[in-house]
Amino acid sequence: MFGLALTDIWFLLIALLWTGYFVLEGFDFGVGALLGVLGRDETDRRRVVNTIGPLWDGNEVWLIVAGGATFAAFPEWYASLFSGFYLALLIVLVALIGRGVAFEYRGKVDDDRWRRRWDAVIIGCSAVPALLWGVAFANIVAGVPLDADHEYTGTFVTLLTPYALLGGLTTLLVFLVHGAVFVSLKTDGDLRLRAHRLALRLGLVAVPVAGGFLVWTQLAHGKGWTLVSVALAAGALVGAVLLVGRGREGWAFTLTAVTIVATTVTLFGSLYPDVLPSSTDPAGTLTTTNAASTPYTLGIMTWVALAVTPIVLAYQAWSYWVFRRRLTRDDIPAATGLPPREPVVRQ
Amino acid sequence: MALDLARWQFGVITVYHFLFVPLTIGLSLLVAMMQTAWVRTGDERWLRMTKFWGKLFLINFAMGVVTGIVQEFQFGMNWSDYSRFVGDIFGAPLAIEGLLAFFLESTFLGLWIFGWGRLSPRVHLATIWLAAIGTVLSAYFILAANSWMQHPVGSVVNPVTGRAELTDFGAVLTNSTAVGAFTHTITAAFLSAGMFMLGISAWHLARKNETRVFRSSLRMALVTVLVAGVGVVVTGDLQAKLMTEQQPMKMAAAEALWTTSSPASFSLFTIGSLDGSQEVWSVRVPKVLSFMATGDPEGTVEGINDVQRDSEARFGPGDYTPNVPIAYWTFRVMVGFGALALLVALAGAWLQRGGRVPASRWFTYAALAGIGFPVVANSVGWIFTEMGRQPWVVYGTLRTADGVSPSVGPASVATSMIVFTLLYGVLAVVEVTLLVRYARKGPDPLPPPDEAAPSEDAPRPLAVAY
Numbered sequence: 001m002f003g004l005a006l007t008d009i010w011f012l013l014i015a016l017l018w019t020g021y022f023v024l025e026g027f028d029f030g031v032g033a034l035l036g037v038l039g040r041d042e043t044d045r046r047r048v049v050n051t052i053g054p055l056w057d058g059n060e061v062w063l064i065v066a067g068g069a070t071f072a073a074f075p076e077w078y079a080s081l082f083s084g085f086y087l088a089l090l091i092v093l094v095a096l097i098g099r100g101v102a103f104e105y106r107g108k109v110d111d112d113r114w115r116r117r118w119d120a121v122i123i124g125c126s127a128v129p130a131l132l133w134g135v136a137f138a139n140i141v142a143g144v145p146l147d148a149d150h151e152y153t154g155t156f157v158t159l160l161t162p163y164a165l166l167g168g169l170t171t172l173l174v175f176l177v178h179g180a181v182f183v184s185l186k187t188d189g190d191l192r193l194r195a196h197r198l199a200l201r202l203g204l205v206a207v208p209v210a211g212g213f214l215v216w217t218q219l220a221h222g223k224g225w226t227l228v229s230v231a232l233a234a235g236a237l238v239g240a241v242l243l244v245g246r247g248r249e250g251w252a253f254t255l256t257a258v259t260i261v262a263t264t265v266t267l268f269g270s271l272y273p274d275v276l277p278s279s280t281d282p283a284g285t286l287t288t289t290n291a292a293s294t295p296y297t298l299g300i301m302t303w304v305a306l307a308v309t310p311i312v313l314a315y316q317a318w319s320y321w322v323f324r325r326r327l328t329r330d331d332i333p334a335a336t337g338l339p340p341r342e343p344v345v346r347q
Numbered sequence: 348m349a350l351d352l353a354r355w356q357f358g359v360i361t362v363y364h365f366l367f368v369p370l371t372i373g374l375s376l377l378v379a380m381m382q383t384a385w386v387r388t389g390d391e392r393w394l395r396m397t398k399f400w401g402k403l404f405l406i407n408f409a410m411g412v413v414t415g416i417v418q419e420f421q422f423g424m425n426w427s428d429y430s431r432f433v434g435d436i437f438g439a440p441l442a443i444e445g446l447l448a449f450f451l452e453s454t455f456l457g458l459w460i461f462g463w464g465r466l467s468p469r470v471h472l473a474t475i476w477l478a479a480i481g482t483v484l485s486a487y488f489i490l491a492a493n494s495w496m497q498h499p500v501g502s503v504v505n506p507v508t509g510r511a512e513l514t515d516f517g518a519v520l521t522n523s524t525a526v527g528a529f530t531h532t533i534t535a536a537f538l539s540a541g542m543f544m545l546g547i548s549a550w551h552l553a554r555k556n557e558t559r560v561f562r563s564s565l566r567m568a569l570v571t572v573l574v575a576g577v578g579v580v581v582t583g584d585l586q587a588k589l590m591t592e593q594q595p596m597k598m599a600a601a602e603a604l605w606t607t608s609s610p611a612s613f614s615l616f617t618i619g620s621l622d623g624s625q626e627v628w629s630v631r632v633p634k635v636l637s638f639m640a641t642g643d644p645e646g647t648v649e650g651i652n653d654v655q656r657d658s659e660a661r662f663g664p665g666d667y668t669p670n671v672p673i674a675y676w677t678f679r680v681m682v683g684f685g686a687l688a689l690l691v692a693l694a695g696a697w698l699q700r701g702g703r704v705p706a707s708r709w710f711t712y713a714a715l716a717g718i719g720f721p722v723v724a725n726s727v728g729w730i731f732t733e734m735g736r737q738p739w740v741v742y743g744t745l746r747t748a749d750g751v752s753p754s755v756g757p758a759s760v761a762t763s764m765i766v767f768t769l770l771y772g773v774l775a776v777v778e779v780t781l782l783v784r785y786a787r788k789g790p791d792p793l794p795p796p797d798e799a800a801p802s803e804d805a806p807r808p809l810a811v812a813y
Contacts, residue, residue: 046813053813054457057412061449067419068442075434075510082423082430083752089420090763094770097413101774104409107813108781151427151754293435297513304443312450319454322465333808336791338784 006298007288010073011275013305015268017069021062022133022171023260027253028052028059030179032099032126033172035119037198038183042112042335044191045119047327049103051186054323056103058316060096072301076150076291077275084144084152085136088159092132098125110337130175131168135159138167138213141221141270143277146284150291153280163216170213173206174237174263178256181240185249188326196244199252203241210237210259214266221270229269233262350751352760353425356767358733360417362726363771367411369725372486372533373540374404375479377571379472386472391793395560399790400544405460406781410774412453417767419445425760429740429750436502436513437492440520444488452481464810486536487529494525496741497732498593504744511744524593527586534578535685535728539721541571542688545695547786549714553706556789565699572692579685584639591640594742596654596667597735600674602636609647611636617675662743669737677731684724691717 004012031052039045071078082089098121106118142163145154177199184195214230222230240255271277275291278284292298378401385393419441422430430437455477462471495502501518502511513519545568551561591598598604603619603626604611613635618628634644641648651668658667691713698705705711740747794810 050809050812054461058450058454058457060416061445061453064416064419064449065442065445067423068438068445070438071419071423071430071434072438072442075431075438078423078434078438079427079430079752082420083425083427083754086424086752086755086759087762089424090766093417093420094766096416097770097774100413101409101777103813104405105777105781108406108785149753153754293438294512297435297439297516300513300516301439301442305446308443308446312446312454316450316454319458322458323461327809330807331809331812333810333812338781338788 005288006295006302007073007292009302010069010292010298011268011272011288014066014069014073015264017062017066018137018268019261019264021059021066022175022264023257024059024062025056026130026171026175026260027178027182027256028056029126029130030175030177031183032122032179033130033176034179034183034198035126036123038180038191038194039119040194042115043329043332045115046107046332047187047191047329048183049106049122050327050332051183053103054319057100058319060100063096069301069305073293073298074275074286074288074291075293077286080146080150080152080276080286081140084146084154085139085159087156088132088136092129095125095128095132107335108337109340110335111340114337114340127172131172133168134171135164135168137171137267138164138217140276141217141267143274143279143285145280146276146278146286148281148283150276150278150284150286163213163220166209166213166216170206170210170263173202173209174256174259177202177206177237177240178253178260181244181249181253181256184244185253186326188328192249192326196247196249199244200241203237203244207234207237207241210234210263214263217266217270222266223269226266226269229262229266233259233266236262349755349757349760350748352757352764353751353755354747356425356760356764357421358730359764359771360414360421360767361733362729363775364411364414364418365725365729366722367407367414368486369532369536369539369721370407370543371404371411372479372482372536373538373571373575374400374407374543375475375482376537377540377544377567378404379475379479381567382472382475386468392559392563395557395790395793396564399560400564402785403543403547403782406778406785408456410778414771424763425752425755426740426750427752427754429745432510432745432750433496433741434510436495436499436511436519439513439516440488440492440495444485444492448481448485448488450481452478452485455481461809461811483533486532487525490528490532491520491522491525494522494528495519497528497736498522498524498589499741499744511741523589527582527589531579531582531586534575534582535721535725537571537575538579538685538688539725541568541575541692542717542721544568545572545692546714546716546718549695549705549711550786551789552704553708553711555704558704560790562699562704565695565705569692569696569699572688573696576685576689576692583682583685587639588642591648594736595649596651596658596669597674597732598640599649599651599654600669600671600735601678601731602648603671603675604636604648604650605652606650607647607653608650609637610634610645611640611648613639615679619672665738667738669735674731674735677727677734681724681728681731684720684727688717688720688724691720 031048035045035048039048102118102121102125106115139159144152145158147153180195180199180202184192184199187195211234214233218226218230236255236258240252240259243255244252273288274285275288276286378397381393381400382397385397455474459474459478462474500522501515502513505512544564548561548565548568551557552565602613603617612631612633614629614631616630617626619626636648637646638644640646655667694710695705695714698710736742738746740750
């Protein structure tokens, strides 16, 4: 189809799904993790949470679809990856459960202790997956121990290499900057200014860390053309940091998004045509061809994806348009949660 | 060891997830109907119902969403050999479920929750309908995937790779098993949501709280339960006949029928020997099993020993019999609790005749307990469906023991088992507490109408926010 092998189309589509996931959930991870730093009082904390309130759940579906698409298009990849990265994914799952429930439940009881607990859950459960996705993708690119049956032979600790930890720090810091810029884009007044300053400070740390990771990736695993995406990722991050300080949040957010897109492109570009290289037995390496489903399945999936994806993009873009306005302090309504304790009077 | 733990984990995680799913499906559609009634009539009662039941729906929905992510991940995590074997077929409906259903559900639910006051009433109404359609679509695709495991169609096993391959996707989507499972699940979802509304409405009516709102809610609940109940019975009957034909062992195990019988009786209650292979005492209704399984009161129903012998001839030596006492009792508990739910609804329908308000104490207790009846029936129904298929994970094609992840040791599975059990336990307490407290609180008063449209720059907070 279109002069591309079906397996390549699906490699591209899965790269696209992960890119969408990181760009979108990237900022809501960042916003969640910075809740404690940015939200100085309850009104501001609610403003921070409400910038992503209507959006985070739709963002997370990009992950579900990326997982489902990997299962359908490259079952061997899905099987080796998910069983191999077992404990890392367990932690990610616990975090995603925690933050999802925390967003929904934090305002359900009008009590400071209740809210503080859920805030801690939001902060921790946003930061941890932001870090772990970088660790996971650095490992995917660098390769992991797989035997000839494509079974993972390492442990959780095997995944914690210096390169992978640098990858984790990169996604964490870039998502934090992305999230801080998003808050400055969606709020006004003092909170907006604090988000500027925070984005700037985090950016100064993120630039060298992400730069180091990108250069390492390029030198160890990159292709000729990934130099372009490496340069773009690094340049966009520097640009974002410069612009956010001047109040150009729209452009700054576009540039942090470009950084994430270009970084993901670098990772998938370096990986291709492998999908999970083996660091121990070359026969264990999974590629777009030996991990793939049959052409019949890939063909059906391609048509479904072509028909449905544009519609999804259109309505998700519309939902961003509906909630485009900045949130002021006056926008936050009175708390509607239940009183802290059960009423004493019973019928 | 890892196999047993992985099976336990699948059971715990899936049953837990399915505590929330039927309520999500049923309530999303019922809330959409309430809001439609409000937009059509402008009667504030419907608006208050939409907001009250909508809030309970959202508390429940959050749990369904977050526990659903685990469902998708655990195939690869605990069942990697299963995933390798079935990915060509099983992955497609899963991916399509995400693309077609989950995006719809999540995006439009976000728009619905936060769209009050920002979207026009009609557009806002459309968002809840689209979210509700998303929940129904997701049910279809996941049940098509599960039904392929019960009755693998449209596929062959490639002798070279040793994997199942898709040959006809249309056959997977139109699998008779999927049609049976989908209609049974959706009607059961409405029954669950109806009983949920019935219990809470009865409790408030007994206290004379918000009688106008809760009388309408009660009537809506009763109609839902009675219509859905008929649907559950009809589709359950359809499924029993499909099961007899497609998985005779499961039907035989459901009755603990060891030898082929024509006609076969149905036992309401049996005390058997410890291994379940000998009957000590039972209460039986003649010919009912034959009728349930074949539609003919004199029909022949195959017994476990005969299916076991046939299976050995087809698949080689081995034990092809599921855990019979579990199949036998889960089947009865499912049917029994479904019937109990219908009885409560029938009593409610009688008590509210001619505009009466059902206020008797026993009915209130029965209706409150009735919230749990479909929850029990749904859970044991799935335990029956999945355990009755054993030792197969894909019926007649792949054994459960051959599906488990070879690279994941018992320590890892035990770790995740403990983590999920603790986390789910804590969340269950939080969720039920919130549901109970919000349900007791009743509907909120409507905010005072905006008098004399405030000027553009006057502060006007959002109608809804976290």
